[in-house]
Amino acid sequence: MTQTAPLQPANQKPRRGRPRGAPDASEARQKLIRAGLEHLTEKGYSSVGIDEILKAAGVPKGSFYHHFHGKADFGLALVAAYDAYFTTQIDRAFLDEKHAPLDRLRIFTERAEAGMARHGFRRGCLVGNLGQEMGALPDEFRAALTAVLEGWQARTTRLLSLAQAQGTIVPHHDPSTLAETFWIGWEGAVLRAKLELRPDPLRRFADTFLRLIETETTDT
Amino acid sequence: MTQTAPLQPANQKPRRGRPRGAPDASEARQKLIRAGLEHLTEKGYSSVGIDEILKAAGVPKGSFYHHFHGKADFGLALVAAYDAYFTTQIDRAFLDEKHAPLDRLRIFTERAEAGMARHGFRRGCLVGNLGQEMGALPDEFRAALTAVLEGWQARTTRLLSLAQAQGTIVPHHDPSTLAETFWIGWEGAVLRAKLELRPDPLRRFADTFLRLIETETTDT
DNA sequence: GATTTATTAGACTGAATCGTCTATTAATTC
DNA sequence: GAATTAATAGACGATTCAGTCTAATAAATC
Numbered sequence: 001m002t003q004t005a006p007l008q009p010a011n012q013k014p015r016r017g018r019p020r021g022a023p024d025a026s027e028a029r030q031k032l033i034r035a036g037l038e039h040l041t042e043k044g045y046s047s048v049g050i051d052e053i054l055k056a057a058g059v060p061k062g063s064f065y066h067h068f069h070g071k072a073d074f075g076l077a078l079v080a081a082y083d084a085y086f087t088t089q090i091d092r093a094f095l096d097e098k099h100a101p102l103d104r105l106r107i108f109t110e111r112a113e114a115g116m117a118r119h120g121f122r123r124g125c126l127v128g129n130l131g132q133e134m135g136a137l138p139d140e141f142r143a144a145l146t147a148v149l150e151g152w153q154a155r156t157t158r159l160l161s162l163a164q165a166q167g168t169i170v171p172h173h174d175p176s177t178l179a180e181t182f183w184i185g186w187e188g189a190v191l192r193a194k195l196e197l198r199p200d201p202l203r204r205f206a207d208t209f210l211r212l213i214e215t216e217t218t219d220t
Numbered sequence: 221m222t223q224t225a226p227l228q229p230a231n232q233k234p235r236r237g238r239p240r241g242a243p244d245a246s247e248a249r250q251k252l253i254r255a256g257l258e259h260l261t262e263k264g265y266s267s268v269g270i271d272e273i274l275k276a277a278g279v280p281k282g283s284f285y286h287h288f289h290g291k292a293d294f295g296l297a298l299v300a301a302y303d304a305y306f307t308t309q310i311d312r313a314f315l316d317e318k319h320a321p322l323d324r325l326r327i328f329t330e331r332a333e334a335g336m337a338r339h340g341f342r343r344g345c346l347v348g349n350l351g352q353e354m355g356a357l358p359d360e361f362r363a364a365l366t367a368v369l370e371g372w373q374a375r376t377t378r379l380l381s382l383a384q385a386q387g388t389i390v391p392h393h394d395p396s397t398l399a400e401t402f403w404i405g406w407e408g409a410v411l412r413a414k415l416e417l418r419p420d421p422l423r424r425f426a427d428t429f430l431r432l433i434e435t436e437t438t439d440t
Numbered sequence: 441g442a443t444t445t446a447t448t449a450g451a452c453t454g455a456a457t458c459g460t461c462t463a464t465t466a467a468t469t470c
Numbered sequence: 471g472a473a474t475t476a477a478t479a480g481a482c483g484a485t486t487c488a489g490t491c492t493a494a495t496a497a498a499t500c
């Protein structure tokens with residue numbers, strides 16, 4: 001087998017003009033993502049204009065369309081960024097071996113509540129927001145949003161399997177089913193908390209769900 | 221106390237010109253409400269234009285602004301209409317004494333699923349949709365939407381109290397708490413079903429919730 | 441039939457929408 | 471420094487938005 005051509009096409013041309021900066025390092029792009037997350041978690045996709053984001057980010061329109069193909073492409077980038085951030089939050093709680101499995105889930109919900117409180121419960125979950133807007137969104141969002149939720153659920157399934165192995169949750173329920181139920185309900189709780197501008201729905205759902213799946217503590 | 225003036229002001233003037241039709245009987249108004257519900261349950265408030273609704277309803281703009289003060293007023297009318305419709309559906313299931321209390325809840329979820337299936341799972345719950353959009357809605361919607369949910373919950377509380385009195389659900393949980401948890405989660409399930417375009421999330425949540433609150437059937 | 445009010449009819453307005461377009465500036469190679 | 475590509479800059483255009491406005495039609499009283 002003769003090496004007719006280099007296998008790294010990126011290596012063959014010395015690239016003439018100004019080199020492209022690292023895909024994510026661009027300051028303008030980062031500012032846009034940050035401003036986009038702030039606005040879309042609060043108001044959703046349809047009712048937020050690009051100009052609004054440009055103004056908040058202090059970035060001109062030329063830069064926006066240089067870094068993104070359009071609003072939809074930007075939206076998908078926001079979903080990816082949100083997923084990346086949120087997944088690390090989940091892992092930080094779920095993989096913390098200092099606590100028992102169920103305590104980790106509780107801690108996650110408490111931190112999530114604190115996060116919402118930080119913005120007066122006006123910002124919700126980007127995935128929930130866009131999911132609700134699917135009827136008005138380009139269809140590519142559907143698979144993206146579903147995949148994100150499945151990722152969070154997979155992590156939750158592992159946590160609940162551990163809890164079940166340790167006997168702290170009910171044995172007759174599939175951990176994967178419980179994890180799915182948790183995320184279905186949790187998204188509902190975030191929606192409701194945003195509607196009522198208070199933490200009660202988050203606590204209500206977390207408390208009840210956890211109490212229901214816990215094995216009896218024989219607490220008098 | 222002398223009766224200085226008639227207590228029914230509607231009775232004192234014979235009213236000259238064309239009489240106002242019954243507030244709800246107006247055909248144009250009904251068509252607008254119907255078209256509005258179809259569009260808003262699918263795409264939400266922000267991304268549906270008034271012209272779009274006019275076209276679907278076959279009603280000119282003059283009629284719209286004759287019957288409603290503006291888009292927000294129209295939206296609130298839709299919430300009221302949706303609540304009226306949905307409440308009768310709930311009562312029809314929850315007050316049916318042919319079935320045991322928990323069976324009535326199950327029947328309700330199954331009918332709701334059938335309702336969503338009828339439109340290919342593209343239409344969600346109007347209250348959930350608008351709740352998610354609160355960040356972009358006039359603030360009057362907040363109280364309206366919250367009140368609607370509380371109404372549905374109150375009915376569910378009565379049902380679960382009955383179930384508890386009959387010993388078919390766990391005794392250590394407040395029916396009101398369980399009802400709230402149900403609606404928090406159910407809204408999440410509807411959102412998820414709309415996102416995935418399939419009934420699975422509805423079934424998943426209903427099944428798991430019901431199994432968790434049921435007292436042991438000692439099933440084998 | 442004249443008058444009065446309800447309702448329908450849709451052209452029009454000004455602001456906002458997303459996206460395009462032409463420059464200009466920056467960073468690199470030759 | 472000339473050439474080349476990346477990135478910034480924002481004016482501009484076509485379309486859509488909610489809402490206004492004038493006029494026409496309908497249904498009643500006098």
